[in-house]
Amino acid sequence: MAATLGPLGSWQQWRRCLSARDGSRMLLLLLLLGSGQGPQQVGAGQTFEYLKREHSLSKPYQGVGTGSSSLWNLMGNAMVMTQYIRLTPDMQSKQGALWNRVPCFLRDWELQVHFKIHGQGKKNLHGDGLAIWYTKDRMQPGPVFGNMDKFVGLGVFVDTYPNEEKQQEVMAQKRRYSPGVQRVFPYISAMVNNGSLSYDHERDGRPTELGGCTAIVRNLHYDTFLVIRYVKRHLTIMMDIDGKHEWRDCIEVPGVRLPRGYYFGTSSITGDLSDNHDVISLKLFELTVERTPEEEKLHRDVFLPSVDNMKLPEMTAPLPPLSGLALFLIVFFSLVFSVFAIVIGIILYNKWQEQSRKRFY
Ligand SMILES: *[C@@H]1O[C@H](CO)[C@@H](O)[C@H](O)[C@H]1NC(C)=O
């Protein structure tokens, strides 16, 4: 996946620094290095991460419940177990969600998601997957992996069922149909929405996706993780699903503008097909990065999510109607051209007449 990293010169350096999956190890190191109070920069370009307990969730799940004092609220069929939080059981037509009650005002952060998707279903007979959210609204059930459509914020989807492919197979039987670039499922994708776009479930969100990758995550006997990192408006999604304890790239998008004060959450839905969708832990780290004065200016707060230079691949709108000015210019230049053509025509005609006159004399 090609990505322009722009001013992030020390990206590689701190990426390595962050590659340790368990950020608390880094925190421990920090505590050993110094007082551990406040952000500490050791040398230029280094980044440290701090676990934010108010946005994190881990065993034992004490802060989870329905009360207003809980850090995390459950919804729908979600259940707290001793070893995990089950968003949906492996049963049809269930949906569940888990939402952080505290809005997040961090500028740069990293969310590490330890999850497990498993069930009885064989190839392509399981679904539908889970989503991880950073959105303006929370606790709004709906059709997008159990959350509301036309959400405002970021959604990251671990989609286990290829709806589009299945539909195309049906269509292919009726008439010849050449599918586009095939995506192999389970598939991770990301979408940023200002509340105007619908997630197209029938097409697995393809029309609005920022990027994606295949992630074979079902029924694995080792731990699976996903990390969403948001630093200097750069969104990076990586996964650790091979049991090798290293992050593998999935999505990298620069110029992602996300407002502060949104909520983290995760949700899941089953339909005709089902799976157990379990969340084992959510760890949110505050990342401290240095910004140049220009970056400070560039990275001012925004009020609506957006992505710079975003061209949705399959949303090429019909040509916009001509504006008044464009219409005027077209008419004007047509007139000029016509006059020009007539003048040239007259000149040529005169020349021709002159020549024919000469021929006669
Ligand atoms: C919201 O997003 C859509 C699609 O990306 C865009 O066309 C629209 O202009 C955006 N609205 C605002 C208010 O930015």
Ligand SMILES: [Ca+2]
């Ligand atoms: Ca799907």
